[in-house]
Amino acid sequence: MAQILSVEGRPQVLANPGRLTRMIAPAIDLPDYRQLAPEVAARFERIRKRPVILKVHELEKTFGEGPERHVVFDHVSLDIHRREFLTVIGPSGCGKSTLVRIVAGLEEATSGEVFLDEHAVSAPGPDRGMVFQGYTLFPWLTVKRNVMFGLEMRGKSTASAQSEARSWIDMVGLAKFENSYPHELSGGMKQRVAIARALANEPRILLMDEPFGALDSLTRCKMQSYLLQIWKKVDVTILFITHDLDEAIYLSDRILVLGTNPGGVREVIENPVPRPRSPDQAISPEYLALKTRLDELIHGTAEETEEEKLPMARMTLAGDDVE
Amino acid sequence: MAAHRDWLGLKMELPPRRRLQLTILSFVLPLALWSAISYVPFLWHPLVHITDPGDSEYFSADMDVPRADFLSQNRELAAAGQKPAAGYRVNPVYLPAPHAVVRAFYTAFTTPPRLPNEPWLHESLAHSIRTITLGFLFSSIIGVPLGILCGTYRFFARLTEPFVEFFRYLPAPAFGALCVAILGIDDGPKIAIIIIGTFFQQVLVISNTVRKVDPALIEAAQTLGSRGWRLVRRVIIPASITDIYTDMRILLGWAWTYLIVAEVVGTMSGITYFINQQARYRNFDNVYAAIMMIGIIGLTTDFFLAWLGTKLFPWKRRRVAGTAKITPWLKFFPSKAAPKSSPIPAA
Known part of the structure; x- marks a missing residue:
């Protein structure tokens, strides 16, 4: 399915895709990222017909007053449909975490509203599950008790909370570790527990704030594929924050790109890469086309991204065989 | 090089055997100095x-x-x-030789008091332990919950902490005369002084500890549907309980300091009375033995509490290093390591 691109006749392994895309993109005729294959277009058609789970209306966040006033973002509006996977991407400081924290009810918007199933929300609640970058498992509870936490908060009996928690732990493949404490788990395992804990509450939407940001890149790839498998099995809508282009493309249906100066939505892109996703697609033309576009939106066009030379005095007497 | 790293590695933990050797040495060195001064005539003997x-x-x-x-x-x-x-x-009479003090550890308990109404040593010790236990207990019954409230709700912190901050600078012994006037000359004023010395520190220390609870844990609990008092009970208290426990161990050490002050208020009592009487009779071997007994009781208590901590808070077992700053002793208790997570499936 994935079309292999080659430079000078050799198949290329995308060791450093960001750089490579920038190199290849001008040389190869990439398709328009807005052009959707018929089956992809049909899928978006089906998504649009589903009810809207989360509606964000004219959201604005500012800090400070008067001349000190700093607008993080304004006029952010978006609808997320049932079982849609939407990623928010943007450079650091664009307020993507702030956005998801406002949706979670952990921060207040300066103006604008957030509706969940047509009800305005302002405080945190179990209908919006959240997975944080820092795991945030309760260290004094075992894996099972961590997953049971939300169920008990909703007033379930210990027995039914226990059996429900077990099935969620099974789903993320940690049945053997249900009686372990968080400090005994690896980062990826902790994050799987955190996902199970959030999903056990059967939230309407799962908010994920750079959940794999603290993991090494191999673990991150595995977690991304786990997440897609989980998303397939569970009736859940996902709002996913990331700064990683590949992660955004690999996971999402739509991608919302936030910018800085001025802050706000740059573009909402329908992901042209067909599902089911696999890492091989990273070298398909539509993937590269989308990635080139995201790269432009976030890092600026090729001319703008000329690396800045540091005003550094020469501090070595060694030969110039390093660059 | 390797040997050098074993003994003097910068900020590196020593191997268990070395740690034990050094711990023993830390007691042997002062003892050797004391023995030398006591048994080698030309060193001092003035x-x-x-x-x-x-x-x-x-x-x-x-x-x-x-x-x-x-x-x-x-x-x-x-x-x-x-x-x-x-x-x-x-040597002067106030510096008895080690063997005399060791002997006093036994004879002090077996020698009947000189006067018929004087307490035996074990009675004096029991009296001291009762005083400190009651004082610390009364202080904690109010101090710990108030500290947790202040750490959780800014309302209570603003309402109480400025006054507590002021009060904690008033030295507890200054209240001695007042306590006697109000509570009489028996144990009342002594317990009151321990409470005054402990309570205000306790509120501040514990509220600070509770304030340091990772806000991300609280946010996570909120997104899981936890609110209000249940959030305090199910998240804030368990998240800070191990640190509160450590605080309590340190505070108990301070309470011992106030005990000696408290015991001279009103009628002198407890171990302080024993020490004073023995000094008056010039039985300095007994004085040393009694002072060391306070150290031994304090250390044993802390030792026991540290061990109890590893049983009460199993999730902290791997993080012994944190508490070890206060009690390196804890390390000599081999805590049963939680089952090692065997082959971790690819995360």
Whole structure:
């Protein structure tokens, strides 16, 4: 399915895709990222017909007053449909975490509203599950008790909370570790527990704030594929924050790109890469086309991204065989 | 190089055997110094214990005199052709030899008190332990919940902490006379002084500890549907309980300091009374033994509490290093390591 691109006749392994895309993109005729294959277009058609789970209306966040006033973002509006996977991407400081924290009810918007199933929300609640970058498992509870936490908060009996928690732990493949404490788990395992804990509450939407940001890149790839498998099995809508282009493309249906100066939505892109996703697609033309576009939106066009030379005095007497 | 790293690695933990060796050495070194001063005559021994006064008019048998006086007296006696005094060099009575103190550890318990209404040593110790336990308990019953409230709700912190901050600078012993006037001369004022000394620190220390709870844990709990009092009970208290426990261990150490002050208020009582009486009788071996007993009781209590902590808070077992700053002793208790997570499936 994935079309292999080659430079000078050799198949290329995308060791450093960001750089490579920038190199290849001008040389190869990439398709328009807005052009959707018929089956992809049909899928978006089906998504649009589903009810809207989360509606964000004219959201604005500012800090400070008067001349000190700093607008993080304004006029952010978006609808997320049932079982849609939407990623928010943007450079650091664009307020993507702030956005998801406002949706979670952990921060207040300066103006604008957030509706969940047509009800305005302002405080945190179990209908919006959240997975944080820092795991945030309760260290004094075992894996099972961590997953049971939300169920008990909703007033379930210990027995039914226990059996429900077990099935969620099974789903993320940690049945053997249900009686372990968080400090005994690896980062990826902790994050799987955190996902199970959030999903056990059967939230309407799962908010994920750079959940794999603290993991090494191999673990991150595995977690991304786990997440897609989980998303397939569970009736859940996902709002996913990331700064990683590949992660955004690999996971999402739509991608919302936030910018800085001025802050706000740059573009909402329908992901042209067909599902089911696999890492091989990273070298398909539509993937590269989308990635080139995201790269432009976030890092600026090729001319703008000329690396800045540091005003550094020469501090070595060694030969110039390093660059 | 390797050996150097084993003993003097920068900020590196030592191997268990080395740790044990150094711990033993930390007690052996002061003891060796004490023994040297006590048993090697020429190191110090500034006095002479007279065995035979000879023809001296000033000396009498069993008298301790400075060595310079002894020598000049003997010179005078020799010049006058009289019989010189005889004696041997000793340390002052306030520095008994180690073996005398060791013996006192036993004899202090078996020697009946001189006066019929005086308490035995074990009674004095029990009295002290009862005083400190009651004082610390009363202080904690109010202090711990108030500290947790102040750490959780800014309302309570603003309402109480400025006053508590002021009050904690008032030295507890300053309230001695007042406590006696209000509570009489028995145990009441003593317990009150321990409470005054402990309570205000306790509120501040514990509220600070609770304030340091990772806000991300609280946010996570909120997104899981936890609110209000349940959030305090299910998240804030368990998240800070191990640190509160450590705080309590440190505070108990302070309470011992206030105990000695408290026991001289009103009628002197407990271990302080024993120490004072023994010093009056010039039984300094008993004085040393009693002071060391306080140290031993304090250390044993802390030792026990540290061990109890590893049982109460199993999730902290791997993080012994944090508590170890206060009690390196804890490491000698091999905590049962939680089952090692065997082959971790690819995360």
